[in-house]
Amino acid sequence: MSADNQQERLDAEWIVGFVDGEGCFHVSLNKLEKMSTGWTVLPEFRVVQHQRDEQVLYRIKKYFGFGIVTVNHGDRKEFRVRGLKNLNLIVQFFKQYPLQTSKQKNLEKFAEVLSIIDAKQHLTKEGLDKIAEIISTMNRKPIPQYLESSETIRLTAEKKLKI
Numbered sequence: 001m002s003a004d005n006q007q008e009r010l011d012a013e014w015i016v017g018f019v020d021g022e023g024c025f026h027v028s029l030n031k032l033e034k035m036s037t038g039w040t041v042l043p044e045f046r047v048v049q050h051q052r053d054e055q056v057l058y059r060i061k062k063y064f065g066f067g068i069v070t071v072n073h074g075d076r077k078e079f080r081v082r083g084l085k086n087l088n089l090i091v092q093f094f095k096q097y098p099l100q101t102s103k104q105k106n107l108e109k110f111a112e113v114l115s116i117i118d119a120k121q122h123l124t125k126e127g128l129d130k131i132a133e134i135i136s137t138m139n140r141k142p143i144p145q146y147l148e149s150s151e152t153i154r155l156t157a158e159k160k161l162k163i
């Protein structure tokens with residue numbers, strides 16, 4: 001079966017494989033002074049493709065029935081899902097159809113962050129601390145700005161020296 005025919009029959013297993021290669025579960029902590037904690041949490045699910053293949057992003061959007069297709073950067077487009085209701089549906093989908101790569105671990109961490117938000121714990125310093133710790137272990141990314149205090153940097157350096 002050609003690649004075009006496989007994309008035409010977009011099903012759950014095809015989406016799992018595609019997301020394993022091209023998807024991302026991302027959570028950012030952004031400074032927002034009007035929030036009681038001074039921070040806001042932005043979880044999102046993304047699948048990125050070169051603009052020449054953006055039709056597949058629209059097909060994924062149609063499959064799920066929500067999300068948007070928008071510019072990611074330059075000549076890349078992304079299918080993006082935000083909002084707790086829809087993100088929880090994405091998590092349920094991947095619980096039913098598990099990812100086959102390390103992205104499964106990121107999904108589990110992402111789901112943990114969503115549960116913290118669902119419980120409104122992200123509105124407390126303790127909840128934000130927990131979210132920051134979780135996301136610092138996702139997607140091989142640097143320590144979030146939220147955690148960048150002189151004490152955190154010192155402790156991180158000490159841990160690296162001990163390893």
